[in-house]
Amino acid sequence: MSYLNDPNGTVRKAKTPSHRRQDGLIKYSYDKTSQSGEDGIIEKLFQLIPSTRDRRYLVDVGAWDGKHLSNSYSLLINENSEWHGVLIEADGEKFQDLVDLHKPYGNTCLNVTVSCMRHSTQSLAYLLRHSTPSDFPDDFEFLCIDVDGTDYWLLHDVLHSQFKPQVICVEFNPTMPHDLIYIQPRDDNIRHGSSLPALVELAEQFDYQLVECTCYNAFLVRRDLYNQYVRDEIPFEPTIDVLHEVTMGTSMYQLYDGTLKIHGCKKMLWHRLPILEEKIQILDKKEDKLFPFAPGAELDQKPVIEESIANEEKMFQSISVDISSYCKPDGIVEEKQHCSRAILDQLKADGFALVRGTGIDKDLCNKALSWTHKFLQEAPEAVRRSCLTKDRARRGYSPQNAENFASLIGEQGPNDLVKKFRVGPENEEGDSFALTQPNAWPTEETWGLENVQLFQKYIQEYYDYLCKIANAIVQCIADELKSSTSDSTLESSLDALTVDNESHTSILTLLGYRKGARHQGCKKPLVAAHTDVGVITVLLFDAGNSAVLQRAESDTWIDVKLPTQVPNDPIFVVNIGDCLSDLCGNILPSTLHRVMPRNSKDTIPRNCLALFQGFKSDQKLQISGQSMTYEEWRKNKIAKAQEAQGKI
Ligand SMILES: O=C(O)CCC(=O)C(=O)O
Numbered sequence: 001m002s003y004l005n006d007p008n009g010t011v012r013k014a015k016t017p018s019h020r021r022q023d024g025l026i027k028y029s030y031d032k033t034s035q036s037g038e039d040g041i042i043e044k045l046f047q048l049i050p051s052t053r054d055r056r057y058l059v060d061v062g063a064w065d066g067k068h069l070s071n072s073y074s075l076l077i078n079e080n081s082e083w084h085g086v087l088i089e090a091d092g093e094k095f096q097d098l099v100d101l102h103k104p105y106g107n108t109c110l111n112v113t114v115s116c117m118r119h120s121t122q123s124l125a126y127l128l129r130h131s132t133p134s135d136f137p138d139d140f141e142f143l144c145i146d147v148d149g150t151d152y153w154l155l156h157d158v159l160h161s162q163f164k165p166q167v168i169c170v171e172f173n174p175t176m177p178h179d180l181i182y183i184q185p186r187d188d189n190i191r192h193g194s195s196l197p198a199l200v201e202l203a204e205q206f207d208y209q210l211v212e213c214t215c216y217n218a219f220l221v222r223r224d225l226y227n228q229y230v231r232d233e234i235p236f237e238p239t240i241d242v243l244h245e246v247t248m249g250t251s252m253y254q255l256y257d258g259t260l261k262i263h264g265c266k267k268m269l270w271h272r273l274p275i276l277e278e279k280i281q282i283l284d285k286k287e288d289k290l291f292p293f294a295p296g297a298e299l300d301q302k303p304v305i306e307e308s309i310a311n312e313e314k315m316f317q318s319i320s321v322d323i324s325s326y327c328k329p330d331g332i333v334e335e336k337q338h339c340s341r342a343i344l345d346q347l348k349a350d351g352f353a354l355v356r357g358t359g360i361d362k363d364l365c366n367k368a369l370s371w372t373h374k375f376l377q378e379a380p381e382a383v384r385r386s387c388l389t390k391d392r393a394r395r396g397y398s399p400q401n402a403e404n405f406a407s408l409i410g411e412q413g414p415n416d417l418v419k420k421f422r423v424g425p426e427n428e429e430g431d432s433f434a435l436t437q438p439n440a441w442p443t444e445e446t447w448g449l450e451n452v453q454l455f456q457k458y459i460q461e462y463y464d465y466l467c468k469i470a471n472a473i474v475q476c477i478a479d480e481l482k483s484s485t486s487d488s489t490l491e492s493s494l495d496a497l498t499v500d501n502e503s504h505t506s507i508l509t510l511l512g513y514r515k516g517a518r519h520q521g522c523k524k525p526l527v528a529a530h531t532d533v534g535v536i537t538v539l540l541f542d543a544g545n546s547a548v549l550q551r552a553e554s555d556t557w558i559d560v561k562l563p564t565q566v567p568n569d570p571i572f573v574v575n576i577g578d579c580l581s582d583l584c585g586n587i588l589p590s591t592l593h594r595v596m597p598r599n600s601k602d603t604i605p606r607n608c609l610a611l612f613q614g615f616k617s618d619q620k621l622q623i624s625g626q627s628m629t630y631e632e633w634r635k636n637k638i639a640k641a642q643e644a645q646g647k648i
């Protein structure tokens with residue numbers, strides 16, 4: 001060690017004790033064709049777990065040429081092999097080699113890109129059901145997944161099906177730390193990979209036990225078999241921390257002056273490029289590099305609370321899409337393209353996106369929210385009842401327990417614990433469509449002239465602005481959908497999105513939630529799970545915490561959040577409705593969502609402004625080659641839902 005003064009300071013790796021246990025199954029590891037000892041671990045596992053039938057079955061997804069870095073070669077390529085293999089490979093050339101290798105042994109080779117989409121005929125569960133030998137058992141012996149991307153979702157798909165493989169070997173992304181649950185989007189075109197803890201969490205839900213890890217692969221054994229045959233072979237409790245070490249992780253730390261430093265792996269593993277510190281600096285100018293709290297430094301000490309709001313805003317800014325190029329008159333083409341792609345990426349993944357750059361004034365948003373609060377939460381019920389919705393036409397006030405969002409997906413009875421007020425386009429004379437009823441505002445007699453006027457002014461202004469924003473968002477979505485398809489039927493369906501939507505049936509609903517019976521421990525939603533029916537929904541919430549919007553993602557619910565204060569550039573949630581989803585051949589999902597009570601000691605009422613964008617009633621639509629008007633599509637949708645409800 002040098003004690004001379006190094007101007008760059010000293011940066012070395014310190015020795016830390018390893019917790020990695022070497023006395024588990026890893027001690028049997030060896031490679032014949034595998035990469036990091038997998039061949040030996042697999043051999044040992046199937047010595048421990050006895051065979052229960054004439055042949056054993058394995059499925060190898062991402063089998064490549066059958067030999068290179070293969071985890072199944074040793075089991076299958078052998079004169080007296082007791083194994084039958086189902087080998088799946090997407091790459092055409094490699095597949096040819098795979099067939100040449102396996103044909104003589106009678107194994108099943110499939111040249112398919114396995115899809116992670118739920119109802120695809122290329123999903124792994126579908127392939128196992130339809131493209132395997134007739135005696136292929138549900139509890140087949142060995143599943144090996146290595147597709148460099150959607151591995152998590154393929155495993156998810158199999159575990160949710162009838163199949164219960166005995167042993168699973170699945171690849172994880174070895175750069176991700178052990179305290180990170182990273183699940184890549186469910187999208188066949190995305191290659192992120194998922195973290196080891198995410199895979200283990202998934203497998204544990206289906207009663208699988210992690211038994212060993214190599215550099216890239218996790219081994220999981222069905223719990224009944226683990227208890228009976230494997231447990232005694234492992235002299236410790238097999239957890240992630242003792243079975244794996246992140247040796248390829250990259251971490252970052254910060255110096256007091258704002259310099260960012262990289263620790264650990266300094267190269268991009270799959271791209272073979274260096275990760276250079278000079279490229280990742282946020283403060284890149286030397287003069288900016290100051291420690292803000294150094295003695296004598298000019299301190300602009302903001303209260304901590306403001307700082308955390310600013311941080312929250314920054315975070316939301318970084319995950320929202322800037323749609324300003326679509327909201328101003330002369331948006332630049334390249335910016336528009338960038339924006340369309342970005343919003344579609346978010347929407348394709350889960351039917352939800354965050355947008356900003358709409359040009360709306362923050363004060364107008366706050367005024368609309370605070371007048372919503374005054375009307376729904378503070379005014380006497382008589383004020384609200386002065387504009388009571390008489391039928392289920394969509395204008396005026398609708399009290400708690402009067403409606404049921406989920407009726408459209410077959411739930412019974414009015415059960416939404418939320419107060420609502422709706423406004424829409426002004427009625428055209430003689431128009432009898434359900435969505436073009438006259439507006440009903442609260443009366444002067446019950447609420448006083450000033451309240452009534454201000455409420456109407458701000459809600460109407462917000463409504464008018466949001467209709468424009470919604471149109472811009474739909475244009476933005478339509479541009480990318482159109483440019484990325486060559487399907488002419490789909491293209492003509494999308495035409496409806498780009499027509500002039502000046503006369504429309506868009507409805508603004510004010511929703512007000514507060515603490516009530518459903519906050520007492522019961523997990524019943526305030527608004528039951530549903531999908532929105534229209535084109536898109538654009539949502540804004542206030543800071544209330546008594547209710548939270550959640551969207552469905554595989555088997556769980558994810559909170560949909562906005563900043564707790566409306567930022568200078570307001571951020572909105574966009575949600576795809578059934579009509580748009582139908583029009584684009586379901587490329588964009590209309591995702592199930594619900595509103596749940598939030599239990600907290602100090603519960604603040606929560607208000608929401610939801611603009612449901614709709615076409616004009618007689619807008620012609622082409623959906624899967626059939627033509628109909630928007631009103632006909634809606635009626636049909638509602639009739640189908642009611643039919644389904646009748647069957648329950
Ligand atoms: O209040 C919310 O967060 C959204 C309610 C909702 O899903 C709807 O109005 O369709």
Ligand SMILES: [Fe+2]
Pocket residue numbers: 530531532537593
């Ligand atoms: Fe909704």
